Amino acid sequence: MRIAVTGKSGQVVTSLIARGATHGYEVIALGRPELDLADPASVVRAMEAAVPDAVVSAAAYTAVDKAESESDLAHAVNGAGAGAVAEAARALGVPLVHVSTDYVFDGTLHRPYVETDPTGPTGAYGASKLAGERAVLATHGDSSAVLRVAWVYSPFGGNFVKTMLRLAGDRDEISVVADQLGNPTSALDIADGILKVAGNLVADSDPALRGVFHMTARGEASWADFAQAIFSTSAARGGPHAAVKRIATDDYPTPAQRPANSRLDCGLIAKTHGVALPEWHTSLETVVGRLLANAN
Numbered sequence: 001m002r003i004a005v006t007g008k009s010g011q012v013v014t015s016l017i018a019r020g021a022t023h024g025y026e027v028i029a030l031g032r033p034e035l036d037l038a039d040p041a042s043v044v045r046a047m048e049a050a051v052p053d054a055v056v057s058a059a060a061y062t063a064v065d066k067a068e069s070e071s072d073l074a075h076a077v078n079g080a081g082a083g084a085v086a087e088a089a090r091a092l093g094v095p096l097v098h099v100s101t102d103y104v105f106d107g108t109l110h111r112p113y114v115e116t117d118p119t120g121p122t123g124a125y126g127a128s129k130l131a132g133e134r135a136v137l138a139t140h141g142d143s144s145a146v147l148r149v150a151w152v153y154s155p156f157g158g159n160f161v162k163t164m165l166r167l168a169g170d171r172d173e174i175s176v177v178a179d180q181l182g183n184p185t186s187a188l189d190i191a192d193g194i195l196k197v198a199g200n201l202v203a204d205s206d207p208a209l210r211g212v213f214h215m216t217a218r219g220e221a222s223w224a225d226f227a228q229a230i231f232s233t234s235a236a237r238g239g240p241h242a243a244v245k246r247i248a249t250d251d252y253p254t255p256a257q258r259p260a261n262s263r264l265d266c267g268l269i270a271k272t273h274g275v276a277l278p279e280w281h282t283s284l285e286t287v288v289g290r291l292l293a294n295a296n
């Protein structure tokens, strides 16, 4: 089976390329310049040329803070761009797995979010991703699965784990917010989940497999808990580590407001698609191990 993926170099795209063969799939990565999400005609052209059996929409404008000052570009790429990918998949008559985010929620609930909870993004990035979800469901909803993932890290690209290990190289103590809760999730596990869902969509026309699903690692953490786990995992392997100073979000102002609670309930995807990602500490060990091995 041939799976066309948007993007060439992101965390999830690189993980899909790395994991494709394990699932017996050929993963074709399509990115700029031939596929630019800001240029819908290029999306259709590149998808038609790839002749896929399924499409994964993984590329996005992901600069959460910069999106506050580049809202038009974020919306063009994450909203209209996602719609163009859905339109191309519809025209080809193939199913679509679209990757979305926990940042579609405002974070005020005191329990993990389920798929039917009201959305309410607090920033331009979340709003643009919500526009993308809506465009996908409106264009190709009867053949798409929208997977909301969160707090993504991996051996590839830029992410929180890499930033913490780099900062620990020259600091003894690092301040990290302790009042935002989420589910740290390895992009390698996300890739496994996406490929399982894509296979299910191709094999089975059951409407229960279509729609919006939450898909994160099991277990929750604050950013400070996550940082502490990164450093204890790294220290146990002789890698860089630092003390974590737990601070409040108010002490670390950023252009975009983040949800205080973005934990996602993943019961639905387990029940319908048979996808349950591993507990986050287990996957963190794998990723930190790979990063430290690469650094030597």
Ligand SMILES: NC(=O)C1=CN([C@@H]2O[C@H](COP(=O)(O)OP(=O)(O)OC[C@H]3O[C@@H](n4cnc5c(N)ncnc54)[C@H](O)[C@@H]3O)[C@@H](O)[C@H]2O)C=CC1
Binding pocket: 006, 007, 008, 009, 010, 011, 012, 013, 031, 032, 035, 036, 037, 038, 057, 058, 059, 060, 061, 062, 077, 099, 100, 101, 102, 103, 129, 149, 150, 151, 152, 153, 157, 158
């Ligand atoms: N990184 C995170 O913590 C989270 C990410 N997500 C979502 O997961 C998906 C994957 O994220 P990551 O792999 O972490 O992102 P990333 O930032 O590592 O990679 C994004 C990819 O999109 C490509 N891209 C950006 N603009 C493009 C355009 N105009 N045309 C074509 N390609 C373009 C980039 O070149 C890159 O390959 C995205 O949909 C993102 O919104 C959801 C929740 C959290």
